[in-house]
Amino acid sequence: MGLITQISIWVIPCFLLVVLLVASWKRIPAYELFVEGGKEGVKMAFSLLPFLVGMIVSISILRSSGALDAFITLISPVLTFVGIPPEILPLAAVRPISGTAALGMTTELIDSYGPDSFIGRLASTMQGSTDTTLYVLTVYFGAVGIRRMGNALKVGLLADVIGIIASIVIVSIVF
Amino acid sequence: MINYIWAGMAAVGIVYAMINGTMDEVNEAIFESASEAVTLSIGLISVLVFWLGIMRVAEKAGILDAIAKLFKPIIKKIFPEIPEDHPAIGYILSNITANMFGLGNAATPMGIKAMEQMKQLSGSDTASRSMVTFLALNTSGLTLIPTTVIAIRMQYSSASPTEIVGTTIIATVTSTVSALLIDRYFYYRSVWRK
Numbered sequence: 001m002g003l004i005t006q007i008s009i010w011v012i013p014c015f016l017l018v019v020l021l022v023a024s025w026k027r028i029p030a031y032e033l034f035v036e037g038g039k040e041g042v043k044m045a046f047s048l049l050p051f052l053v054g055m056i057v058s059i060s061i062l063r064s065s066g067a068l069d070a071f072i073t074l075i076s077p078v079l080t081f082v083g084i085p086p087e088i089l090p091l092a093a094v095r096p097i098s099g100t101a102a103l104g105m106t107t108e109l110i111d112s113y114g115p116d117s118f119i120g121r122l123a124s125t126m127q128g129s130t131d132t133t134l135y136v137l138t139v140y141f142g143a144v145g146i147r148r149m150g151n152a153l154k155v156g157l158l159a160d161v162i163g164i165i166a167s168i169v170i171v172s173i174v175f
Numbered sequence: 176m177i178n179y180i181w182a183g184m185a186a187v188g189i190v191y192a193m194i195n196g197t198m199d200e201v202n203e204a205i206f207e208s209a210s211e212a213v214t215l216s217i218g219l220i221s222v223l224v225f226w227l228g229i230m231r232v233a234e235k236a237g238i239l240d241a242i243a244k245l246f247k248p249i250i251k252k253i254f255p256e257i258p259e260d261h262p263a264i265g266y267i268l269s270n271i272t273a274n275m276f277g278l279g280n281a282a283t284p285m286g287i288k289a290m291e292q293m294k295q296l297s298g299s300d301t302a303s304r305s306m307v308t309f310l311a312l313n314t315s316g317l318t319l320i321p322t323t324v325i326a327i328r329m330q331y332s333s334a335s336p337t338e339i340v341g342t343t344i345i346a347t348v349t350s351t352v353s354a355l356l357i358d359r360y361f362y363y364r365s366v367w368r369k
Contacts, residue, residue, distance in 0.1 A: 004341035004342065004345075005335075005338055005341060007340070007341050008335075008337050008338050008339065008340035008341040008342075009335070009337060009338070011319075011320070011337075011340055012320065012337060012340075015320075016229060018238070019229055019232055019233045019236060019238060020232070022236045022237070022238055023232050023233075023235070023236040026236055026237070028232070028235050028236055030232045030236075033228075033231045033232045033235050034228035034229065034231065034232050035228065036228075036231055037227045037228040037229070037230060037231025037232070038224040038225065038227055038228035038231075039224075040227045040231075040280070041220065041222075041223035041224035041225070041226065041227040041228065042220055042223075042224060044223050044227070044280070045216055045217065045219045045220040045223050045224075046216070048216055048219065048323075049212070049213060049216035049217075052212040052215060052216050053209050053212040053213060053216075054181065055181065056208050056209075056211065056212040056215075057185070057204075057205055057208050057209050057212070058181050058182075058184045058185040058188075059184060059208075060204040060205070060207070060208035061184065061185045061188035061189060061192075061201055061204060061205060062184045062185065062187060062188035062191075063188075063204070064188070064192075064197065064200040064201050064203070064204035065187075065188040065189065065191040065192035065195060065197050065200070065201050066191060066192070066195050066197050066200075067187055067188050067191035067192075067195075068188075070191070094177075094180060096314075097177055097180070098177040098180075101177055101180065101181065103323065103327075104212075106324065106327065107212075107215060107327050108208075110327060110328065110331050111211070111331060114331070115327075115328040115331045115332070115333035115336070116333050116334050116335070120328075120331075120333075121338070121339055121342070124321070124324045124327075124328060124339040124343070125339050125342045125343050125346050126346075127321070127323075127324050128318055128321025128323075128324040128339065128343040128347075129316065129318060129321070129342075129343045129344075129346035129347040129350065130314075130315060130316045130346075130347065130350055131274070131313060131314055131315065131316030132314075133314040136310060136313045136314045137310060137314070139283065139286075139287075140286055140287060140290050140306075140309075140310060140313070141290075141302065141306075141310075143287040143290060143291075144287065144290040144291050144294045145294075145300055146290075146294070146300055146301070146302050146306065147300045147301070148300065148301040148302060149302050149307075150301065150302040150306075150307050151307055151358070151361040151362075151365075152302055152306070152307045152310045152311070154357075154361065155307060155310075155311045155314075155354060155357050155358045155361060156310065156311065156314035156315075156354070158353075158354075158357050159311065159314060159315045159350050159351075159353050159354035159357060160314070160315075160350070162349065162350050162353040162354075163315060163346055163347070163349065163350030163353075166345070166346045166349035166350055166353075167342070167346045170342045170345045170346055170349075171342050174341065174342050175342075
């Protein structure tokens with residue numbers, strides 16, 4: 001499984017190389033474009049700030065009171081039986097509902113368990129591998145005035161469940 | 176919904192602390208975690224600026240379009256109801272490539288345009304087959320580079336912040352393929368019933 005880890009390390013530098021070579025070959029102003037695009041990154045980080053503060057404080061209260069650990073201990077026999085790490089349950093439940101809330105939870109898990117722990121890697125994979133089903137449906141159907149969503153919600157949520165299971169299986173195998 | 180979850184977590188925590196006698200820890204956690212979240216968000220700037228900068232170069236260099244072209248045959252197969260060379264196909268492709276590279280802000284307007292085109296094709300306010308398929312693709316969130324997650328891992332001094340790229344890609348492909356299969360299953364089941 002060293003291969004997947006190697007690909008993970010190579011993919012970004014190689015992509016960077018391709019982008020810069022193509023840009024230079026096509027004679028486009030790469031550096032100016034980089035700066036222009038980068039400004040958007042500053043905006044994005046600041047727009048995430050209040051979401052992260054709100055969500056991380058709320059979860060920290062739950063964890064520091066001992067309620068979260070009590071809950072995890074309570075449900076862990078059932079979840080461990082089916083092979084789901086109980087610490088991940090709150091994240092798995094929130095992921096389809098709110099992207100920024102899930103990002104806050106992922107951060108809190110990485111903080112509490114460490115980025116290179118099993119939970120840290122699993123949370124990272126879960127956060128990155130899927131999009132927020134309810135948000136996507138609301139935005140896209142709302143924007144064009146669709147009232148009857150058909151099977152879209154069912155399909156989205158079932159795919160989320162499969163994505164969560166896939167994340168657990170893959171992270172267990174690779175690391 | 177998220178409002179209740181957010182308020183609920185804090186409220187349960189505070190009430191539990193009253194019973195459990197951990198109010199000290201809770202009080203400390205409120206202020207510590209708030210300042211930690213701010214430090215984190217500011218730390219995210221490095222990766223986000225770098226990545227969005229590079230992606231702007233990639234976009235203007237035509238790399239995103241080239242990748243979109245690569246996916247065109249697959250997209251045509253996935254959306255049999257959309258006529259060949261209809262503008263909807265173009266918007267769907269731009270939306271998916273933007274999502275793959277973590278450009279959520281660029282992906283959303285493209286996705287909405289794709290939805291508008293598909294609505295013109297179907298001409299009703301019920302979700303058409305193509306729309307459900309398109310949203311199945313979007314909700315499963317096909318990703319190649321999970322930028323924000325990498326940035327957070329860096330902030331918490333991971334030994335290898337990008338090591339989760341591989342597992343993320345496998346997980347995202349699995350859930351996307353499943354989403355398409357589930358979508359097909361529901362579609363054919365509803366056709367058979369009629």
